[in-house]
Amino acid sequence: MSVFSEVPQAPPVAVFKLSADFREDSHPQKVNLGVGAYRTDDCQPWVLPVVKKVERLIVEDGSLNHEYLPILGLPEFRSASSKVALGDDSAAIKDNRVGGVQALGGTGALRIGAEFLRRWYNGVNNTATPIYVSAPTWENHNSVFADAGFKDIRPYHYWDAAKRGLDLDGLLDDLEKAPERSVFVLHACAHNPTGTDPTPEEWKKISEIMKRRSLFVFFDSAYQGFASGDLDKDAWAIRYFVSEGFELFVAQSFSKNFGLYNERVGNLTVVAQDGENLSRILSQMEKIVRTTWSNPPSQGARIVSKTLNSPELFAEWKGNVKTMAERVLLMRDQLKAKLQAQGTPGTWDHITQQIGMFSFTGLNPKQVEYMIKEKHVYLMASGRINMCGLTTKNIDYVAQSIHDAVTKVQ
């Protein structure tokens, strides 16, 4: 008799199930708008030219040997990553109160941050500290914090379905009512899944309350550069909060903006009050990493580090990122234009107002089901589409399908 006989089947991860269903579909016009990765206009994944170049440089570099990285990761990667988030002229970096922990992707960075907070924030091992995540949010946020031991994970108002935009009043109200010292997970830019970000003015309001009520800022930054095409613009919120004197964490992912999905490159940037605090925080994070993966993989970190630390390669990278962002912006423009031209009922401004990879179309679950079953256009039940799945070749079909879904299904 197996000791595992009673183990139940866990539900599949929705987005991967969607992709699996898509793969099995044999319809000639099928479109996958569920995947969370960049695609070219030919619907292919894209190896950034700068990445290809740097990979070759690394492979040919005989002086590099494949030694274990330190537990906290490649030093030049960590510092370059924090710099890209905080800015070249960051006062916090100059004050030596910024550090980084190389992690397995954005997920790994979130997990290390969460594990640290559970052990050392708001008392010792205080699993009751409320963790607030946006409604909706990337569903893995819930799992990461829950598995790190937090017992109280709550939603904060974010998406207003009626007005198809940010529910600012709801959000600010939640901030005012949250117990002091609660942790808020904020999306630095290109909110996943809604694509709706607070404006700078709105961020200022959020910041004011968070400071006043001693709420902890934990940024998730997976799309820097990818959202607007401009690294600095996409990091505005992070930099504003740092300038307001917050101690904060930023979980950075280089999966999307470097196309390094499979090398798992992430960094947890820690902005501490001072160098002494920083050093103690990092020492505890090191202990956490030691029992998780011990030494992070070097390949991806070397690629990013080499790129960020070379002015030429950095410029080339920015160009590649802009290429991706611009294709997304083009698809947004075109989709909205087509829906308007078709006279598809409803307003479609949100398609171009939203930013980043995703758009919350506003399609309801029944309409989504229609799209998938009848039109073989795959999107998430929430109505979220990945703009990267749109191409000049399939956009007409998708626009038409949305039109049919909206007019035929209530």
Added chain:
Amino acid sequence: MSGPGSSPNEKVVKQNEDPGDPFSEFTNAHVPAGSPETRLLSAFKNDTHTRKAYLAGRGKSAWKTFELRLVRKIKQQRSTDPTSRPEYPSSLGLTEFTRRATEVALGKSSRAIMEDRVLGVQTPGFTAAVRLGAELLRHWYDVCAVWSGPVYLSSPCDDSLAGIFQAAGIQDIRDYYYWDDTQRNVCLEKLLEDLSKAPQQSVVVLSASAHYPTGADLSQNQWAVIANVIMRRRLFPFFLLPPQALCYGDLERGSWPVHYCASQGMELLCAQSFSHCFGLYGEAVGHLLCVLKQNSLLFSMESQAVKIVRSLWAQPSVGGAHVVATVLSNPGHLIEWKEEVKCIVERCMLIRELLRERLRLLGTPGCWDHLTQQGGLYCFIGLNGEQLEFLSKKRHVYLFTSGCLNVSAINSRNLDYIVESIHLAVTTSF
């Protein structure tokens, strides 16, 4: 100190050694700030003595040639491959890798594989594999409650192991007798005694080969006896296969205990590392194997493993796993790799023999047979704390604080000095 002519063994050691940089053994990896090992490394780096020797590294320079030839070639091929797709891999990792890793642990013709009741998950390194195994046990070993132990670790063992289980929420960590200082070997009787007293359902962590830090492994007969006790007492085996092939230069022999237990119909977990034996230290290539009693459980266990992975690292990185999978699936590469492993293992054996012989010639008190009875990269020399301190402070020879040393860090330039130092450590009265 050397005789008029070098022995044939010495000549071979000299031929095969890496003439490189004396600092090349180091990495400040694996060592939390402020730990005894960091202090050791720090002390070594600040030590200005000309004859200083660091024997507490992880042995990566041994793989330099292999890495330069085959691994680099494979990586170059991958970087120019137009069909490679940058997208998220499965949370379980590369299929080709897990398949090969599973075969390495269980043997190609394993019944468990043929009956499709083996779960294989690629992990970012060995620690991650142990962590995943610990998490699976915590959540699913006892479906009615969150399981919290006991887990039995060998005494001594890698000092990071307890922390990994604790990080997974398992607090009840105990040890079982393993290394006997007087015998300078494993004491099977006491080991069995401890296992027989362990509560049913306890998890026992066993080193399949190349035990760290002692280098002392069990014989096949001993394994058969242990397996019996495990089955009788309904204990659950969790095998460790870290630098697996390094011990014997023979993949099958190194993982024999795992084959054996699986063939007895046991369920087991096995954490593997491929980072060392492919010279891929930086690439964090690990694997967790779970052998189940029935195929019907595979989907559930797989789905739960995916769920756990999702909130830890989401997906593993592919670079290193790709290299390993490529080597293991290509007969030509495999031969080349086995040759390389054989060289390294033989060199380690020669060094051990030289060490033993030299100590004997010096008349160093004590029995040094264990040096050649053990195999692999690490050797538990059998010195006490005072002797180790003497070695580092007075002779500038640094061993692991456990008394273990990395055999491959010994070469023709430092052999005499090291032997002399050990002799002095043993004969000086404190």
